[in-house]
Structures are given as C-alpha cells and as structure tokens.
Amino acid sequence: MKTKWRKASAVIMMGTMLTVAGCQSDNAATKEETTGPVTFSLFSADPHSQWDNMESPVSQKVKETTEVTIEPEFDVGGGEQKIPLMIASGEYPDLILPKGNAGKLVDAGALIDLTDLIEEHAPNLKKVYGDYFNRLKWSGEDESIYILPTSRVDHTYWAPGNGFMLQHDVVKQLGYPEIRTVDDFENAIREYKEKNPTIDGQPTIGLSLLADDWRIMISTTNPAFYATGAPDDGEFYIDPETYEATMHYRRPEEKAYFKWLNHMNAEGLLDQESFVQKYDQYLAKISSGRVLGLIDTDWEVGDAQRALREAGKTERMHGMYPVTLTEEYKHPNFQDTGYLGGWGIGITTECEDPVRAIKFLDYLASEEGQILQNWGIEGEHYTIEDGKRVISDEEMNERNNNANYVKNTGIGVLSGFAPLYGDGVTDSTGQTYSIASPDQIINAYTDTEKEVLSNYNVEMWKDLYPQKEEFPVKPWGAAYNMQVEAGTDLELIMQKSLDVVKKRIPEAILADPSEFDDVWDSFMADLESAGVEQAEADYTEMIKDRLELWE
Incomplete structure (x- = not known):
C-alpha cells in the first residue's frame, strides 16, 4: 500500500465526472481487500497539536489490532487552499477530513459512496449512527453517503464551548x-x-x-x-x-x-x-x-x-x-441541534483498499475502540475494580495537568477520525463510554x-x-x-x-x-x-x- 498520494485516474475529467461519480460504489466494491500491515494517507483540514505519529501506547494498540498505520497531513488553513489544489492536480490521500469543502470533492468525483461498504463491513458504524443514519445522505437528489460525520452521537454537553x-x-x-x-x-x-x-x-x-x-x-x-x-x-x-x-x-x-x-x-x-x-x-x-x-x-x-x-x-x-x-x-x-451529521471523514477514489479503510474506521467506532480512545489501556491508564473502570488520582492528575497527556498516551488522538458516542452514553457494562461526568468535571x-x-x-x-x-x-x-x-x-x-x-x-x-x-x-x-x-x-x-x- 502506498504512503504517498498518487495521481488520480485520467478519466476523472470534466467530461466524464458524472459517469465516474455514478460508478464509485461499484469500483469500491471490486477493489480487493489486502491482508497484513497497511498504511493509509490522510489529510485533515484542521491542525492536530497532539498528533503522536502513532507511537504512543494507545495508537500502538490500535496498530497492533488493525495493522493500519495512518500517515497524515494536518492543515493550518482549513483546507481552503490545499483541497482545490488536490482537485486541480487529481492527487488525493486515501482518507480525508475536508470540513466544509466536501462538496468540492463530491463534484470532482473524488469521494466514494460508502453506503454498501457500511452495510457489508461496518456494523459498529451503523450501530453508533443508529436512528440518525438517514442524516448521512448527501442530498435529496443524491442519497449516497460520502462523509461519515465525526461529531459525537447523543452527546450530553456538560461544559460550555x-x-x-x-x-x-x-x-x-x-x-x-x-x-x-x-x-x-x-x-x-x-x-x-x-x-x-x-x-x-x-x-x-x-x-x-x-x-x-x-x-x-x-x-x-x-x-x-x-x-x-x-x-x-x-x-x-x-x-x-x-x-x-x-x-x-x-x-x-x-x-x-x-x-x-x-x-x-x-x-x-x-x-x-x-x-x-x-x-x-x-x-x-x-x-x-x-x-x-x-x-x-x-x-x-x-x-x-x-x-x-x-x-x-x-x-x-x-x-x-x-x-x-x-x-x-x-x-x-446549549440549544439542541439534534445530531448534526455534516462534517467528517471520507474515503477517496484513490484508496486501493476501501474495505480495509472502512473496517479501520469501524474499529475506532467499536466498543473496544471507543474505550481505548476515552479511557486508554487497562492496567496502564485505568484499572478494573468491582467490574468498573477506575482511573487513579495520580493518573487523573496527569490528565488534568499535563499539557502533552494526549500525545504521550494516545488517548483521544484518533477520536476525531470516526464517530463516537457522546458523554453520558453507556456501553455494554453500563459504564459511560467517555470519562466525562459532572463529578469528573468538577474534580478536574x-x-x-x-x-x-x-x-x-x-x-x-x-x-x-x-x-x-x-x-x-x-x-x-x-x-x-x-x-x-x-x-x-x-x-x-x-x-x-x-x-x-x-x-x-x-x-x-x-x-x-x-x-x-x-x-x-x-x-x-x-x-x-x-x-x-x-x-x-x-x-x-x-x-x-x-x-x-x-x-
């Protein structure tokens, strides 16, 4: 698998754009799934001050489980200049978080329709979106799913933003x-x-x-x-x-x-x-x-x-x-918007293995993946006491006071790449997916x-x-x-x-x-x-x- 962006197919030209867009789902389905370690390039329209190069304990655990490495570029300009340059050159990363520029990518035929991939390979994504799945559709004229929204689902806001x-x-x-x-x-x-x-x-x-x-x-x-x-x-x-x-x-x-x-x-x-x-x-x-x-x-x-x-x-x-x-x-x-949908992550037509890509995102959305991104690794960042996850006072002090805690541990580093449940939502054990609660916030x-x-x-x-x-x-x-x-x-x-x-x-x-x-x-x-x-x-x-x- 590549580690650099490749030139998009020459057929993605103005005269054939609609044809390409119409067959994206089929193309994605016919690409073979690879086995073994794979690297996906990623572009994010937002900076990431805590990026850990996937070398932290949590990111290493994710790599060990999925055999996926992310090679990212984080923009400081919101993608406003770089995404049009991608479209002009036809060069795209495997994964992209375009913020408000997804429309340009869809019009350029650069994003694949994820509908069938989700249906066949991403049960955790379907579960997280739940009743809001309809909000992933692009438009009334085009009901494809090009972007997986990454905002937290059923989130309870306990702090003003x-x-x-x-x-x-x-x-x-x-x-x-x-x-x-x-x-x-x-x-x-x-x-x-x-x-x-x-x-x-x-x-x-x-x-x-x-x-x-x-x-x-x-x-x-x-x-x-x-x-x-x-x-x-x-x-x-x-x-x-x-x-x-x-x-x-x-x-x-x-x-x-x-x-x-x-x-x-x-x-x-x-x-x-x-x-x-x-x-x-x-x-x-x-x-x-x-x-x-x-x-x-x-x-x-x-x-x-x-x-x-x-x-x-x-x-x-x-x-x-x-x-x-x-x-x-x-x-x-605190006015309620319902689930937002909209901004999130997409898989481009340049991705040689969209099945592995969607499975990686699905893992991040799984219960195991969400616990890793919120709590860390058992025995290292929390312990189990009476069946419940417990963070020690010493560890919580590090969370609250170490400016590089996210980068050092990897907790939350990948959380912006896939949908997660919001604060207050409970997992299969009855505990909240996130550590945030009124008591935890006050203690912090x-x-x-x-x-x-x-x-x-x-x-x-x-x-x-x-x-x-x-x-x-x-x-x-x-x-x-x-x-x-x-x-x-x-x-x-x-x-x-x-x-x-x-x-x-x-x-x-x-x-x-x-x-x-x-x-x-x-x-x-x-x-x-x-x-x-x-x-x-x-x-x-x-x-x-x-x-x-x-x-």
Missing part, C-alpha cells in the same frame, strides 16, 4: 461581580487593568481577538450571533418560524455588537495586534498570563489554558461566561476555579448558562455544515461576501467611533453588491431541502 472568557483573578479581585452583559465584561476588564497595568512585568492586555485566516469567524464574527441570542448557523441566521436565511451581519442587533467592539478599541481595551497576530502568537500571548479577556471557543484556546495550568498560573486561566449584548438576549450555547477543576464558581453559587460553568430546555430543538441541525455545491452562484457569492467580511469587520472595529456608521453602511452595500440577497434565497432553499430530507 462558547462564551466570553475572563481571568479568574479579575473577578476575584473585583469581588465576583455579575458578568452577564458586554457592559459588565467591559467594566471588569477596565477596572482590573487600571489597578494592574502590568502582569509579570509585561503590559496588561484587556481583550484580545483573533482574525488569522478562517479563525476570524471563531473569535471575531461568530460571537456576534451568540451575543445577540442566535445559535451557530455559520454565516446565516435562520428564522425558526419561516426558515428564511439572512446573512447574520445584516441583523441590526449585530451592528450594535460590533459597535461595542469599536468602542472597546477606542477605550484602549482591545489588543492592538488583534487583526495582525497569527494563531501561535495569540496562544503564546494568552499563555503568558497577561490577557484578561477573550471571546472564543474552548477548543481554540485549550492549549493556552493547559499551558497556564501546567505553569501553576491557575489564577490566569479563564472562566467562561454567558455574556450577551443586553439582558434581553439568552446565550444559546483547579482550586481557583472551584473558588470562583462557589462565589457565583454554582458548581459548574454550565450552571451559569441558559439550559437546553429553555430553547426549542433546531430541526435543521446546524446550517454551517451544509455543503454548498461547487461552481454555483451561491459558492461564488459566499466567497465574495466572506472577502468583504474579512476586510470590513476589522475596519469597522478599528475605525474612529465617529466613522463607524459610514464604514458599516459601506459594509452592507458591499454585501449587496456581492449578491447577498440571492445567497440568502438560495440558502433558504437548502434549509428547506434538508428539512425534507431529514423527515
């Missing part, structure tokens, strides 16, 4: 003030910064944002809909009654949010490097302990939080608060965190947020993982609109306050010139089509 983040020492010094609105957040940063102009000899930074490539959406633009009570549907707001899509920046309440960020800049509370710093610089700055406030996701700043913890700077770690523009809004972090908190939460009269960060029962379930899931068909007017308009966003949002935030309205009006005009109204109409149809497909 999105919100406004404040250093623990900030709220502690200020007597634990209410942190509910952007004004509360701003006042806390201002007051603490005035009292503490430096931290460890370096200038204190009030609020730092990140706008490095696609990450501008995570730290700078996505918070605008959360802070105004709207859930994450990517670049669009979906009316829950009519299912009409509106590019979310065109909502008046979001203009008010960005005007607040403009005010933060004018007040000297915004990091002046926010729109020029790279991701690694952003993490290093947070890890230094001098950034008071963040507006971000837990996964994007996770490495910096672990570094602070490992350095013993627990008071410089950040708590997550459900801040919104005003109290009339409720932060929708630092003493500083526990002190902060106690002073806010809650046990967990989740308790500060509106709960999922306060919101209706979104019948369309999450719109951001719908695939926009390549080469369409919608794709072109979306790219033009995002180019406008990347230019105008920083400009609006950094403008003199007296010029903000003019910049914003230009922003709205640019979106209209890009064809945003047509994009909204097309996206509305996509939402309605998904609702029909999922019925």
